[in-house]
C-alpha cells in the first residue's frame with residue numbers, strides 16, 4: 397500500500413506531489429492529461445512562467461517531480477474510488493487498482509459554455525473567462541461581456557481597463573441600479589438584444605450577431621461559464637460540496653481537508669477562485685497537510701499505520 401494517491405496531475409496535483417516527494421512519501425500521481433487551460437496557447441500571471449504554454453509548464457513540473465525516487469506518474473483515468481480498511485482503493489479505466497492510505501483529489505473542473513454557436517472553437521483565444529489571465533493580450537480592442545450569471549455585470553465593470561466594453565444582458569441578466577450607475581461611470585455600453593452567433597473565422601473573432609439581425613464588431617468576448625467537477629469521484633467518496641457563484645466545489649478547510657477522513661482536495665475542484673497559482677498554492681498546503689497528518693497519526697496510532 398502506498399502512502400498517497402494524487403488523482404489529477406496538473407497545477408494543484410503536481411504541487412501537492414512535489415511536497416510529498418520531498419518528504420520522502422511513496423506517491424503515485426494518476427492523471428488523465430486534460431488540464432482546464434489546455435485551450436489557451438499561453439498561461440499568464442504564473443510567477444516566472446508568464447506567457448509560456450501551459451503544456452510546457454506542466455511538462456517541466458512533471459520532469460522535476462520524477463527526479464524523486466518515491467514518485468510514480470500514471471497517465472490514466474480513475475473511474476472509481478472507495479474507502480477500504482486503513483485506506484483507499486482507486487480503480488482505473490483499464491480495470492486495474494491502486495491502493496494508498498490517503499487520497500488527494502486535484503481533478504479540476506470542466507466549463508459549460510453558453511450555447512451560442514462559435515463559442516467552443518474560440519474558447520481560450522477570443523472567448524475568454526478571466527481578464528487577469530488573458531485581458532492584456534486584447535488590450536485597447538473592442539470587447540464584450542456575454543452575461544451568463546448574476547455576477548457577469550460585475551465582470552463588465554472591470555473590463556474597460558482593457559478596452560471599450562459592451563455588456564450583453566442576453567435578455568436575462570439585467571444589471572441592478574448600482575451596476576447601471578457603475579456602467580455609466582466606467583463607460584460600459586449595454587445591449588439587451590441577445591447575441592445569437594459569433595462572427596469571423598475561428599479562432600479569430602470579428603464580432604457578434606444579435607437576434608434582431610444587427611452585428612457588432614468585437615475582438616474578444618468574456619463570459620463566465622458554469623463549472624462542474626471534472627469527475628464524480630468526490631461524490632462517490634461522500635465528500636461534502638459547497639455551491640460557488642459558477643458551480644459546486646468540494647468543501648475543504650484551509651489545508652484541503654475534506655469532510656471524509658483521509659481525503660484531501662485542492663485546486664479548482666475545491667475552491668470557487670480559479671487560477672493556476674492559487675491551485676498550485678492549495679496543492680502545496682494539501683501535500684504538506686497530508687504528510688503532517690501521516691506523521692502525527694503514526695506517532696499516535698503506531699499499530700494502525702504499521
Ligand SMILES: Cc1cc2nc3c(=O)[nH]c(=O)nc-3n(C[C@H](O)[C@H](O)[C@H](O)COP(=O)(O)OP(=O)(O)OC[C@H]3O[C@@H](n4cnc5c(N)ncnc54)[C@H](O)[C@@H]3O)c2cc1C
Nearest residue numbers: 404406407408428429430432433440474504663664671672
Ligand atoms: C481557457 C482557460 C485559460 C486559463 N488561463 C489561465 C492563465 O493564464 N493563468 C491562470 O492562472 N489560470 C488560468 N486558467 C485557470 C487554470 O486553468 C486553472 O485554475 C488551473 O488549471 C487549475 O489547476 P488544477 O490543477 O486545479 O486543475 P486542472 O489544471 O484542470 O487539472 C486537473 C487534472 O485532473 C485530471 N483529472 C480529472 N479527472 C480525472 C480522473 N478521473 N482521473 C485522472 N485524472 C483526472 C485532468 O485530466 C487534469 O489533468 C485558465 C482557465 C481556462 C479555462
